[in-house]
Amino acid sequence: PAIRKLLTDGICDIYQRGAVGETALHVAALYDNVEVAVTLMEAAPELVNERMTSELYEGQTALHIAAVNQNITLVKALLKRGANACTAQATGHFFRRSSQNLLYFGEHVLSFAACVGNEEIVQLLIESGADIRAQDYLGNTVLHILVLQPNKTFACHMYSLILSYDRNKEGPGSLELIPNNEGLTPFKLAGVEGNTVMFQYLMQKRKHNLWSFGPLTTVLYDLTEIDSWAEDQSFLELIVSTKKREARQILDLTPVKELVSLKWNMYGRPYFCFLALFYILYMVCFTMCCVYRPLKPRTGNKTSSRDNTIYVQKMLQVLFPVALSDILRVGAAKYFGQTILGGPFHIIVITYACMILVTMVMRLTSTTGEVVPMSFALVLGWCNVMYFARGFQMLGPFTIMIQKMIFGDLMRFCWLMAVVILGFASAFYIIFQTENPENLGQFYNYPMSLFTTFELFLTIIDGPANYDVDLPFMYSVVYFAFAIIATLLMLNLLIAMMGDTHWRVAHERDELWRAQVVATTVMLERKLPRCLWPRSGICGREYGLGDRWYLRSVLF
Structure with missing residues (x-):
């Protein structure tokens, strides 16, 4: 009655908006007041599709709010009076997917209703013209959005409900x-997000029972989107490259576990062992060429000193295009940053190739000093042998442990170490700057002071002392402070950091091994010719299931 009185008296503007761009109808829907909402719509029918205008809630309509509140009566009233269930999109910052937002329901009314799990409202919206194929700003359909919901039980139910309205659910469309903007289908997104519940649910929908005998059942699992043989964006590669640890649990589920085991045992392990043996033989030959390279005495030198020069031929024109294609396919961040994919080793092998190339150029142009890139190449080449440890379960996780310690603990520690060394090296240099250089020559020159302080920091040498002369008093004071900070505190801090990394990696040992096997298998499968790596599984034509490929598995 009060609303009708205000409207008839003309005291209030029915189109007035609030602080966040809301109309009176938005407020009525927010408080589930159906009577007021109906009154407002009768007085001003154009309010039905009015959207909020603030940056935070831009695009939200009363139908969005009613669907989230699961007010079926209000939803019916809005649809009856012309509410648009198809084109209304909530595009405000509040509805964007980010780490700051607590929810992500997409933009369309249908996805809002699906995410709160109200089956009746979902059916009503679809029957009223809501588009089940509508995509939001990320390219996510309602199925993508359901995969991302924390309540996985009702998400699976709503997934099937919405899919039942798809008229082309068996075809290519x-x-x-x-796919969304990242090229991920809902199935692949479930893998990337580590949603094991949704993954198992979708796999159960895709399997076909072949025959049963008592407790024994033979099933065919659809390998569409799973098998990397025919996929540009491999499901297996997506799992091992994601930062979510939960995703690696999918590698232990059927049929992924069986598929990876089949690929690795039949083709992956033999090819990888052959590749490791070939690489070691190559490094032995390269090392022998460097060690026994032709030398000649220096001109005018009566000693036996020799110049270290040699030209080692290596077909680099193949390495760089192959690496470039992988970088473009998976992205530089994943290619170089993911330890499971061998990121640091990619840096090593590319740098190694560059050093070989520099050595060749220097040799061809008769430039002296080629021993520098050659020595770097030898160190990097032999360090890259550790990459092949991933082919062995006992050694594979340790390579990841070393990488995490170097690029995690050691990199952080180096910043602290640099500050300490710069500070104390400068102090030592200042103390001996006006002293006789014969008193303590290790600190008379500033570069030598830095190097000597670095050696002291790592306890490679003992504290330098000259007992034939009286050293400055401040030297003893500064050296005492340095010994306490560097040796007792910071080195033990580094040991503690590495111990923590070892503990964490040790608890993920089996997961890391499986992830390394998958990454290595996918890498070999992409590099080798198809004739050397046949497709795994069974073609569905043998069982009247079309052109899709299946993996046969026996369940008890």
Whole structure:
């Protein structure tokens, strides 16, 4: 009655908006007041599709709010009076997917209703014209958005409900096969997010029971989107490259576990062992060429000193295009940053190739000093042998442990170490700057002071002392402070940091091993010719299931 009185008296502007761009109808929907909402719509029908205008809630309509509140009566009233269930999109910052937002329901009314799990409202919206194929600013359909919901039980139920309205669910234009902006279908997104519940649910929908005998059942698992043999963006590669640890649990689920085991045992392990043996033989030959390279005495030198020069031929024109194609396919951040994918080793092998190339150029142009890139190449080449440890379960996790310690603990520690060394090296240099250089020559020159302080920091040498002369008193004071800070505190801090990394990696030992096997298998499968790596599984034509490929598994 009060609303009707205000409207008839003309005291209030029915189109007035609030602080966040909301109308009176938005407020009525927010408080689930159906009577007021109906009154407002009768007085001003154009309010039905009015959207909020603030940056935070831009695009939200009363139908969005009613669907989230699961007010079926209000939803019916809004649809009856012309509410648009298809084109209304909530695009405000509040509805964007980010680490700051607590929810992500997409933009469309249908996805809002699906995410809160109200089956009746979802059916009503679809029957009223809501587009089940609508995509938001990330390219996510309602199925993508359901995969991202924390309540996985009702998400699976709503997934099947919405899919039942897809008229082309068996064809190439199926709703399940629509990719988002990152090229991920809902199935691949479940893998990247580590949603094991949704993954198992979708796999159960895809399997076909072949025959049963008592407790024994033979099933065929659809390998579409799973098998990397025919996929540009491999599901297996996506799992091992994601930062979510939960995703690696999928590698232990059927049929992924069986598929990886089949690929690795039949082709991956033999090829990888052959590649490791070939690389070691190559490094032995390269080392022998460097050690026994032709030398000649220096001109005018009566000693036996010799110049270290040699030209080692290596077909580099193949390495760089192959590496470049992988970088473009998976991205530089994943290619170089993911330890499971061998990121640091990619840096090593590319740098090694560059050193070989520099050595060749210097040799061809008769430039002296080629021993520098050659020595770097030898160190990097032999360090890269550790990459092949991933082919062995006992050694594989330790390579990841070393990488995490170097690029995690050691990199952070180096910043602290640099500050300490710069400070104390400068102090030592200042103390001996006006002293006789014969008193303590290790600190008379500033570069030598830095190097000597670095050696002291790592306890490579004992504290330099000259007992034939009286050293400055401040030297003893500064050296005492340096010994306490560097040796007792910082080195033990580094040991503690590395111990923590070892503990964490040790608890993920089995997961890391499986992830390394998958990454190595996918890498070999992409590099080798198809004739050397046949497709795994069974073609569905043998069982009247079309052109899809399946993996046969026996369940008890």
